[in-house]
Amino acid sequence: MYDVLIIGCGVTGAAAAYSLARYDLKVGIVERFNDVACGATKANSAIMHAGYDPHPGTKMASLNRLGIKAAKKICKKLDVEYRPLQSLVLAFSEKDMEAVRELYARGKKNSADVRILDRKGVLAAEPAASPDCVGALHSRDSAIINPWEFALAMAEVAVINGADLLLEHKVTGIRRGRGKLTVVTDRGELETRFVVNAAGAFAEDISAMAGDTSVKSLPRAGQYYVLDKEEGKKVNSVIFRCPDENGFKGVLVAPTVHGNLLVGPDAEPRADADDLSTDRESLDRIMKSGLSSVPSVNFRNIIREYTGVRPTTSEKDFVIGVSRSCRRMINLAGICSPGLSSAPAIGDEAVRLLGKQGLVLKRRRGFIDERPPVVRLAELDDEEKRRVIEENPLYGNIICRCETVSEGEIVDALRRPIVPRSIDAIKRRCRAGMGRCQGGFCSPRVHEIISRELGVPMEDVMLDKQGSFIITGRTGAEEN
Secondary structure, rough: EEEEEEOOOOOOHHHHHHHHOOOOOOOOOOOOOOOEEEEEEEHHOOEEEOOOOOOOOOHHEEEEEEEEHHHHHHHHHHOEEEEOEEEEEEOOOOOHHHHHHHHHHHHHHHHOOOOEEEEEHHHHHHHOOOOOOEEEEEEOOOEEHHHHHHHHHHHHHHHOOOOOEEEEOOOOEEEEEOOEEEEOOEEEEEEEEEEOOOOHHHHHHHHHHHOOOOOOOOOOOEEEEEEHHHHHOOOOOOEEEEOOOOOOOOOOEEEEEOOEEEEEOOOOOOOOOOOOOOOOHHHHHHHHHEEEEOOOOOOOHHEEEEEEOOOOOOOOOEEEEEEEOOOEEEEEOOOOOOOEEEEEEHHHHHHHHHHHHOOOEEOOOOOOOOOOOOOOHHOOHHHHHHHHHHOOHHHHHHEOOOEEHHHHHHHHHHOOOOOEHHHHHHHHHHOOOOOOOOOOOOHHHHHHHHHHHHOOOOHHHHHOOOOOOOOOOOOHHHHH
């Protein structure tokens, strides 16, 4: 019997597990995929929002500001890639400047560090910005982050402190009983006293399984370009557009913590939250919008296009609270932007709500608030590289040339508290395959290392999610 079972291990579920790890509880995390952070967390803008956008008085506003403060501390403590970076909301007309002034007023009420710049001030702060702008909102409170590592780090701490991570467990039903809930999965049944619904775009389905039909998911897809590091050097800001009449923040242009450039997303309703397809028409619109903000971007240097699905609902705020029909379920739904920024505060809020519903919160003695160190060879100076290679020669064997990722780093990833099971899971942990050739050179070697280290046949190693087979066996010619 679990005290708490968390459904979903994106950044919201991971944050809830991290907060619960501080208490003497039996916690389980159920995830339908074969790795953590495989939904919206894997495919977002990777931005820690400053907090000027949410309307004052909303959950988004309060949890955004609390979350970014906590996230900065967590990233430092758990060695998650994090980079403070100014943000700009560009205005191209007087109407846009009205929106900038509105954002400024919200930011002040939300205690964000904001100011309004004229055109000269914008170009001084960000020379790459379009000279056609007339002004902008400026903030020094924002940052960029490695979003999947952020979720992974918090989930690793939860596992180190005794949480069970149940991967490839799809929830198919929930039964209510006296003093407990039975969560039915495609791999068996799990009993728990409380459930935290952190199922992202599928939070409506989980809520309905417990009899609560008040959560109405309205997934929205956003497509992105990832450009080579040559383009990432062109900007030193997160560059937004003014929100439109529907509140859509528009296409952004921003560097990533790994030095690439990200351009996107758009926002289109998508009936199937698992539909991650891209289309030429949408990508062309994104390119045009990105160029209007930063004209110097060279889209010949595209290395990847992808889609992320935002877990939005019919509400214009986070849906956080006790289920209307099941007091043993806490809903964490509609965690769209600024959900990544708010995640640590959302996790703490889930714990507070569980306590109000009767969960005994006794502090865990010996709580371990750290995880195994991460070696990032590309970030070391020559002396540090010599030292780690002397200690472990595998660090001297470069597998991914684009990102300078060694065999030692891949083996380290395979020996961490949450074991990666696919080539893309390795990619998310240590960047092998994220460079210009997108794994064209290194993927076969990564495949071999996973098979060797985990002791599994090559055909059992997936590209990414379960079912993404790379090989299925030897050809007849090879067998002969």
